[in-house]
Amino acid sequence: MIVKAPIYRISRNPAFVGFDLMYIGLLMAFxxxxxxxxxxxxxxxxxxxxxxxxxxxxxxxxTEYEEYCKKVxxxx
Numbered sequence: 001m002i003v004k005a006p007i008y009r010i011s012r013n014p015a016f017v018g019f020d021l022m023y024i025g026l027l028m029a030f031x032x033x034x035x036x037x038x039x040x041x042x043x044x045x046x047x048x049x050x051x052x053x054x055x056x057x058x059x060x061x062x063t064e065y066e067e068y069c070k071k072v073x074x075x076x
Contacts, residue, residue: 011073013050020043020046023042024039050074
């Protein structure tokens with residue numbers, strides 16, 4: 001069964017969106033090359049993790065997950 005708590009009606013990955021916003025916020029607060037690297041690297045790695053998890057969920061839940069993906073966006 002797919003979790004359909006209120007936050008998961010807006011984003012399939014609300015925690016990862018929060019992490020991404022935190023890294024981007026730090027970059028905006030302290031704009032330098034080090035923070036740029038610390039923002040870009042985790043955002044890319046989290047995206048790759050999400051893609052792997054989605055493949056697993058498609059295999060595990062099949063059409064139910066596909067329908068969920070049609071209704072709710074990956075991020076926002």
